[in-house]
Amino acid sequence: MEVKPRKDADRVVTRKTPPYSPQTSKDTQEKEGMLPERAEEAKLKAKYPSLGQKPGGSDFLMKRLQKGQKYFDSGDYNMAKAKMKNKQLPSAGPDKNLVTGDHIPTPQDLPQRKSSLVTSKLAGGQVE
């Protein structure tokens, strides 16, 4: 949805406020926006029925706080092995980066890290 340019005549010239008060704009926006947003929410709930009731709450934030690739930890690995005794360790699912449940990253799971110590392409070549 595009903001159409306003003609000068439409403007109420009071300092530097827009032609309509922000409060009204938000109400209008809310009314117009409500239907698409709610429809999107319904779509999401249909796909993932187990999605929690508190969307902005702890789950998102905890995930955000813990961002970063978890690597193999021999301590964790040996503890997990001891716990499992003779059972096999669960192997990595499709998302190897996500550490969930009893899965501990094993040496086989780790992606190979590429060395990034080369000169940036912004600094070489294509100066136009």
Place this chain on the structure above:
Amino acid sequence: MAGAGGGGCPAGGNDLQWCFSQVKGAVDEDVAEADVISTVEFSHSGDLLATGDKGGRVVIFQREQENKSRPHSRGEYNVYSTFQSHEPEFDYLKSLEIEEKINKIRWLPQQGAARFLLSTNDKTIKLWKISERDKRAEGYNLKDEDGRLRDPLRITALRVPILKPMDLMVEASPRRVFANAHTYHINSISVNSDHETYLSADDLRINLWHLEITDRSFNIVDIKPANMEELTEVITAAEFHPHQCNVLVYSSSKGTIRLCDMRSSALCDRHSKFFEEPEDPSSRSFFSEIISSVSDVKFSHSGRYMMTRDYLSVKVWDLNMESRPVETHQVHEYLRSKLCSLYENDCIFDKFECCWNGSDSAIMTGSYNNFFRMFDRTTWRDVTLEASRENSKPRASLKPRRVCAGGKRKKDEVSVDSLDFSKKILHTAWHPVENIIAVAATNNLYIFQDKAN
């Protein structure tokens, strides 16, 4: 109106004709992760432009002086210096990788010949000194020109070394390393107007540093709850006031902004002002809080206003009014009906930045499909432009772009469903005085200028 170099016209965003000036970076389709630009920042005078990338590297461009023999290359930015600022690290205790990605670069105001900037990754801030060397001493007594030591017994006369010119060499050296002060990931740094201190903010805490002291930092804001189960919001951005050295603001994932005054108490957990736009509870949805999260907060140059960027809009707030913003500009409202898929592909968590022009009369922010938006606050006009190689002939004018939300698509319009969400413009910067903008499109840096320039 700041003394703009581009002539006397009110330098708004849209009375101008924006033209392509330069593009930096590789053309390959296959973009290496390390080459993704993660921050862009002009220096205070605008003659230097710094970029940081996911590979931990900083590249600094310098604006060329006017050159009579090449009048059309006036004001071009060329590589001045490049260095590896941060390297990948490992937190041995938690077995977690510490990314070398440069989250933010902030320039210090220039005080001598050398230039200084702060660059930070998730955990460590570094102060870099960039200095020029264009002279070399020749005629040492104790060593010859290739550095070999001379036999002292053979020296029969003393001479005074002479300074001779040499090819310009730009050296970058790390002068300070500010480490081990953040448990969580640093999202912002901001240099204070006192030119002595700066703040660094992570998800839950804000620390105050002195530029000379690396082994100590003061915690000034701490929103970590005693029980992490009670965590409801995190800090998303923070900035010092441009003139009042005691004032800072920080934004949250719940769409609120708190202004703190360091004069009132050493620990600024209690805010002095609380900015929040009231929400109609009946319109609340699953997405409401996520899209209200503020991804960037920037003071105007005047210090009277601040601007916040949330997922769908930019808002301008008057610091004297906490109850609601004075302006709300829609960036890409057509995405409201796409929130479900944007949540599924994680795009809803993208953190867009925003910036003011030098005179605070216009604001700019990025969007998807390599589009970026400019809003003129005086004429209330807005424009959508695109950073693309297809429109990269020197001084080619940028054509306004239009997105069609639904219904019949007019010629030249782009339909919402054909937007490329992997082409996101998260980082943009506006020259502090002139109408020159730098736009980071993944691994490419575009520089656009006003035709009149």
